[in-house]
Amino acid sequence: MKLLKYIKEYRFSAIIGFVFKIAEAALELMVPLVMADIIDIGIKTNDKNYILMKGLTLVGLAIAGYLFALVCQYYASVTSQGVGTKLREDMYHQINRYDHHNLDKLSAPTLVTRLVNDVVQIQLAIAMTIRLTSRAPFIMIGSLVLAFFISGPLASIFIIGAVILAVIMLAITVVSMPYFNNIQKKLDRISLIVRENLNGIRVIRAFASQNKEIDKFKNQTKEQKDIQVKVGRIQALLNPFTYLIVNIAIVLIIYFGGREVNVGGLSQGEIIALVNYMNSILLALIVFANVLSIYNKAGASYTRIFEVLETEPKVKDLGKIQTWHSSENCIEFRNVNFAYNQKNILHNLSFIIKKGETIGIIGGTGAGKSSLVNLINRFYDAVSGEILINDQPIKEYDLHSLREDIGFVPQYASLISGTIRENIQLGNQQASDEELMNALKIAQGKELVEDKIAGLDTIIEQGGKNLSGGQKQRLTIARxxxxxxxxxxLDDSSSALDYGTDYQLRQELKKLDITKIIISQRTSSIEQADKIIVLYHGEIVGFDKHEQLMKDCQIYQEIYASQHSKDGDSHE
Ligand SMILES: Nc1ncnc2c1ncn2[C@@H]1O[C@H](COP(=O)(O)OP(=O)(O)OP(=O)(O)O)[C@@H](O)[C@H]1O
Ligand SMILES: [Mg+2]
Incomplete structure (x- = not known):
């Protein structure tokens, strides 16, 4: 069991918890014996002092038991919370190593549920193991043994009763087990729907489809409720059955015990003790059944947690090169093929980008532009072929060093909550205010800061909600x-900028002596590029200057024509 590794770290608190729980259970087992003495000796001889003494003993047992239970609970919490925290840390660490393949498979909503809810289930199971699981078998066995001491023949009623009870409980648990897994899955689905809805709430409003979404949510919660009710029904059988068995056993004990009392074989106190032990066994079994259902849920959570921990990134960080040696050929693709889940997206791409060149990439929606650039900094690895940077295969670079020297502006600007400074400094923690302002100036985002009283310390809300699309793009470019x-x-990073700002941005970028790849849907944004890659359904159908492509690349001509209609509605 992989969880043992985590529990090991907390073995001392776990053991202390166990020991105190068993001590508490031992005290509990003594109670019926003391009661029997009160009845058989105290009441029989009318010895008030004796009754008082024994009564005080009972109070003492209760107080000691309470204290022991407190100690046990404390250490159970230390263990379970500790293990949970460590699990979360490890999961978070692992998730941060994920490549985009992993993130496609395990998306944010399920990761959040696993990180939060599933860990709670494990914590609960550990705490319950310490607090209840140790106690239940101890009480059951202890009660049986002590019952044997009181009366061998009557104890056999116990054994038969306990076995029947155990079988019923086991049967009910086994039947309800698959439902619990199902409930967990449904919860995942609900959390996904809620997250999607809340993220897209503006869109949903815009399309006036709230009612549809509410219905979707209702359906899912109803399905979950139905399963819960089904399990509830099955589990509801538990109580009547168990009480029936226990009461039959008690009747038998009293019936046969009473006959023994008549012939002097047993005392009345001993009968009371036996009945108490029978009840203890029942309570212990009920606790056990509850714990089983907790284990059930924890089992499902366990699988889901270790799936997160054991998902390994496909993009392996095994390269050694840490410094970039610049070379004539900055980026080279050699017969690169790429697929998402076996579905081929990029077909046999080969091209060379020279140092300092500006390359435009254009192509219809879904042509594979983002997929192409995602290969350069190894968000994904190519299925076959090779990509080289400065004549070295990218896999030979240390992943951190590779990404360190590539400034990547993703298609969908994503900002973290914090200040403008914190967001831009993600690119370089050491950057001075002057460097930040300079980057903002190039990215056409200077006035974004200058207009604000707080300047660089202006707060950005979660996901950049308080910014416009174009403002977000400019900040990610600056970053x-x-x-x-x-x-x-730049992956379509100026799509939300007006034409003038886009133009200014390009003028500024031109001054930078670095290799640039600019993806755009607009020909105007890339016309000036040294070369343009025209992608069509994952294939390169043109790789040349604008003027040349206008002569011999049909797809490019079509794109151009669609953006420059005959009535002179040109955007430039
Ligand atoms: N994470 C993914 N998993 C599976 N398929 C994907 C994934 N990302 C993209 N695709 C598919 O790969 C193809 C190329 O997508 P890509 O995002 O590279 O296109 P694009 O040219 O950037 O389009 P756009 O101009 O709309 O941004 C599309 O058919 C898309 O459905
Ligand atoms: Mg794209």
């Missing part, structure tokens, strides 16, 4: 620039 990268990749 990439502040790295002072050798290669700058």
């Amino acid at each position: 990439a620039l502040v790295k002072k990268p050798q290669i700058l990749i």
Whole structure:
């Protein structure tokens, strides 16, 4: 069991917890014996002092038991919380290593549920193991043994009763087990729906489809409720059955015990003790059944947690090269093929980008532009073929060093909550205010800071909610620039900028002596590039200057024509 590794670290608190729980259970087992003495000796001889003494003993047992239970609970919490925290740390660490393949498979909502809910289930199971699981078998066995001491023949009623009880409980647990897994899955689905809805709430409003979304949510919660009710029904059988068995056993004990009392074989106190032990066994079994259902849920959570921990990135960081030696050929693709889940997206791409060149990439939606650039800094690895930077295969670079020198502006600007400074400094923690402002100036985002009283310390809300699309894009461009990268990749990063700002941005970028790859849907944004890659369904159908492509690349001509309609509605 992989969890043992985690529990090991807390073995001392776990053991202390166990020991105190068993001590508490031992005290509990003594109670019926003391009661029997009160009845058989105290009441029989009418010895008030004796009754008082024994009564005080009972109070003492209760107080001691309470204290022991407190100690046990404390250490159970230390263990379970400790293990949970460590699990979360490890999961978080692992998730941070994930490549994009992993993130496609395990998306944010399920990772959040696993990180939060599933760990709670494990914590609960550990705490319950210490607090209840140790106690239940001890009480059951202890009660049986003590019952044997009181009366061998009557104890056999116990054994038969306990076995029947155990079988019923086991059967009910086994039947309800698959439902619990199902409930967990449904919870995942609900959390996914909620997250998607809340993220896209503006879109949903815009399309006035709230009612549809509410129905979707209702359906899912209803399905989950139905399963819960089903399990509830099955589990509801537990109580009547168990009480029936226990009460039959008690009747038998009293019936046969009473006959023994008549012939002097047993005392009345001993009968009471036996009945108490029978009840203890029942309570212990009920606790056990509850714990089983907790284990059930924890089992499902366990699988889901270790799936997170054991998912290994496909993009392996095994390269050694730490410094970039610049070379004539900055980026080279050699017969590169790429697929998502076996579905081929990029077909046999080969091209060379020279140092300092500006390369435009254009192509229809879904042509594979983002996929192409995602290969350069190894968000994904190519299926076959080779990609070289400065004549060295990218796999031979240390992953951190590789990404360090590539300024990447993703298609969907994503900002973290914090200040403007914190967001841009993601590119370079050491960047001075002057460097930040300089990057902002190039990215056409200077006035974004200058207009604000707080300047660089202006707060950005979660996901950049308090910024416009274009403002977000400019900040992400500045973030990439502040790295002072050798290669700058802009994935449709000026799509939300007006034409004038886009033009200014290009003028500023031109001054930077670095290799640039600019993806755009607009020909106007890349016309000036040294060369343009025209992608069509994952294939390169043109790789040349604008003027040349206008002569011999049909797809490019079509794109150009669609953006420059005959009535002179040109955007430039
Ligand atoms: N994470 C992914 N998993 C599976 N398929 C994907 C994934 N990302 C993209 N695809 C698919 O790969 C193809 C190329 O997508 P890509 O994002 O590279 O296109 P694009 O040229 O950047 O399009 P756009 O101009 O809309 O940004 C599309 O058919 C898309 O559905
Ligand atoms: Mg794209």
